[in-house]
Amino acid sequence: MSSNGQIIYGNLNWSTTISGIDNRYFIVRDWPIANGREFTTQEINSGAKVAIIGERLRSELFGMSEAIGQTIRVKNFNVSVVGILEAKGQDARGEDQDDVIFLPIKTVRNKITGIDSTNPKSVRFIQVSAYDGEDMDYIESEMSRLLRQRMRIPVDGDDMFRIRNVSEMIATRAETMQVFNTLLAWVASVSLVVGGIGIMNIMLVSVTERTREIGLRMAVGAKPSDILKQFLIESIVLCGLGGGVGVLIAYLFVFLGNNYGIGAGGVINTDVVLLSIGFSAFIGVFFGYYPALKASKLEPIDALRYE
Known part of the structure; x- marks a missing residue:
């Protein structure tokens, strides 16, 4: 009771x-x-x-x-x-x-x-509570039969009780969470693509603005691979910093939720943090490669003469 x-x-x-x-x-x-x-x-x-x-x-x-x-x-x-x-x-x-x-x-x-x-x-x-391996459907039917007998419910009478199977509730909740997680994954994927395109545009503008600098570096001995590495590293650092800021915001929301009841709260897993920062760096490599490749293929003479 x-x-x-x-x-x-x-x-x-x-x-x-x-x-x-x-x-x-x-x-x-x-x-x-x-x-x-x-x-x-x-x-x-x-x-x-x-x-x-x-x-x-x-x-x-x-x-x-x-x-x-x-x-x-x-x-x-x-x-x-x-x-x-x-x-x-x-x-x-x-x-x-x-x-x-x-x-x-x-x-x-x-x-x-x-x-x-x-x-x-x-x-x-x-x-x-049922023992492991027992047939839950059989247990439910036996419970229903026994309760109807004890409560003297006629054969054609309606049950005066409800039997709730927690495993069914958990399974339903798991299915709901799976749908929610799939939806969240799609939203996150779209956000990553949009963010990646933004990074690529920023890097393309950076390459254009620094064309003479690239030509100067090549003129004093920098190889195309050096230019490629330079812009790739910049793209990775930019995305990594964005991922780091996101993790800090997540820590803030979890702290407020757990200590002051603001939001849902939760737990921060170190593996997830490392995975998120690593994935941010991967986005930097993926979307930063084309601008870096474009920079590495510039001709030194043309780059130096660029206004």
């Missing part, structure tokens, strides 16, 4: 999800305790005022202080923190799984959600 509410510790408070469970929940979710302990059988059966909290809630309320054994206020009653869960991160929907507090299910039923007079032991949802 679950609800939302304010959690208060000292002069700090935090709004989070309050869930009522028993210890089997941690087995199904494969969610180990990082510090402290699980609920005892007596605490679960009696509806004791104890809590296990997620890493996000711990950091918001306690910071660097010790959380185990501390008393916090959940809505209108106090509970003692007995355990802290390992950080789990975001789920398939992008929600923070660590922003949560768990109490014995009887405690939540008695103190928060209230008791259903027609069915005092009713719950709002059940989480099920």
Whole structure:
């Protein structure tokens, strides 16, 4: 069973999800305790005022202080923190799984959600975990059959419940992300081509403006390969600097997102940074080769006489 509410510790408070469970929940979710302990059988059966909290809630309320054994206020009653869960991160929907507090299910039923007079032991949802290699379609059909039997639903009656398969949700999200990534790749490709054409035009203008300089260099012994290398290096440096500026902007947005909630935040991977700068340099080589080749093929006499 679950609800939302304010959690208060000292002069700090935090709004989070309050869930009522028993210890089997941690087995199904494969969610180990990082510090402290699980609920005892007596605490679960009696509806004791104890809590296990997620890493996000711990950091918001306690910071660097010790959380185990501390008393916090959940809505209108106090509970003692007995355990802290390992950080789990975001789920398939992008929600923070660590922003949560768990109490014995009887405690939540008695103190928060209230008791259903027609069915005092009713719950709002059940989480099920399948063993590796099991047939999910068969498991879903058996769950549906059992729930219909327990809830005494007639053969021709509609289900009074919904079964959600997380693997299907993840697969749908992966397909959506694949479409988004493909679209993003096309946009990035067009941007690179447009940027590359811009670099090529800049280099062609540079070759034209520096024609006499090229002729002078050739007159004092520079080889065509030297001229080619000079303009290629300039093109590579120009594109590399552009890639570096882009990486710095990405770092800025990630920093603002992670620390101040501006934007989505994220993680910067060193391999991706190196790949992006390297790809920028490749664009410089690809689109800078023609202007550099044009510069290297100039005749020294014609270049010196150029106005």
